[in-house]
Amino acid sequence: MLDFRQSINLSVFGALKGVWPFTGFLIGASLLSPSNALAHVIGTEIDFFDTPQQVGDPAGMGIPNASEVQGAGMILGDYRDIQAINDGSMDPLSTTVSVNGGILSFSNNSVSAGSAFITWDGNDSPLTVDHTGLGGFDLTQGGEAIDFEVEILSSDLSGMELTLSVFDMNNNTSTLSRLFDSAIMTQRVEDFSFSDFTGTADFTNIGAIQLGIFGPAEIDVQIGSIETFGPHAQGPLPVPESSSSLALLSGAMLLVASRKIRRQ
Numbered sequence: 001m002l003d004f005r006q007s008i009n010l011s012v013f014g015a016l017k018g019v020w021p022f023t024g025f026l027i028g029a030s031l032l033s034p035s036n037a038l039a040h041v042i043g044t045e046i047d048f049f050d051t052p053q054q055v056g057d058p059a060g061m062g063i064p065n066a067s068e069v070q071g072a073g074m075i076l077g078d079y080r081d082i083q084a085i086n087d088g089s090m091d092p093l094s095t096t097v098s099v100n101g102g103i104l105s106f107s108n109n110s111v112s113a114g115s116a117f118i119t120w121d122g123n124d125s126p127l128t129v130d131h132t133g134l135g136g137f138d139l140t141q142g143g144e145a146i147d148f149e150v151e152i153l154s155s156d157l158s159g160m161e162l163t164l165s166v167f168d169m170n171n172n173t174s175t176l177s178r179l180f181d182s183a184i185m186t187q188r189v190e191d192f193s194f195s196d197f198t199g200t201a202d203f204t205n206i207g208a209i210q211l212g213i214f215g216p217a218e219i220d221v222q223i224g225s226i227e228t229f230g231p232h233a234q235g236p237l238p239v240p241e242s243s244s245s246l247a248l249l250s251g252a253m254l255l256v257a258s259r260k261i262r263r264q
Helices: 003-009 011-017 026-030 240-261
Strands: 043-047 054-056 065-069 080-088 095-100 103-108 114-120 146-154 160-168 173-181 189-194 204-215 221-228
Touching: 043 114, 054 065, 080 095, 095 114, 103 114, 103 204, 146 160, 173 189, 204 221
Parallel strands: 054 080
Antiparallel strands: 043 221, 054 095, 065 080, 080 114, 095 103, 103 221, 114 204, 146 189, 146 221, 160 173, 160 204
16 A cells, blocks of 8 residues: 555656756746735745665664765755764664655664764765855745745654754855754644844855754654745735636645645
């Protein structure tokens, strides 16, 4: 039997996701007039974690502590780097990071903390950040996108910390960190507003993006996606003109259904 994510990939939404590698939900936005704003008008799909990958530290059993893969699914810049770092244990694979079936999994063993760095910066070494790798990508989508949204599926212990860093083409950096003081047992989407970042990076001229995951011993974390989105609209949709009713309805259905599917 197909699991939920496999059924999604066989649906029209899975097909649409592969058509637009950088901007999400453009069809819905293009069908609406400026006054017909929907929640999440425009955004960027950074990673849906469809391309498999595995790293661990200390490295062992044929698994490296850092690697780069080229995207078979949706990856911003077409390449993803992952590095695992364990804080003390000498046992092989004490900290592991794996990507499979639309889920990124991060785990530490029972005796030491660890971290992971997931970097989107084009084709380069997985141990460095190329500040020019994305070629000056406009993360704001012309001012429409305002935040990162990280889909957290679970974190079985308290103490997980997520840090998002953006690097512009002029070597400027901005960061935003968030510590979670309790376990996360129910799927949630965590917003990281661009306006809350500290630093001098130009979000309209981005060369690299990095997600850091930090956790105590014995923690297990699962993340489903990372994207950017525009503002959430308030109030009901206006009644469309008769000539555009069908187009508006189709766009609205695509937008709403896509977000419901990703968050279920």
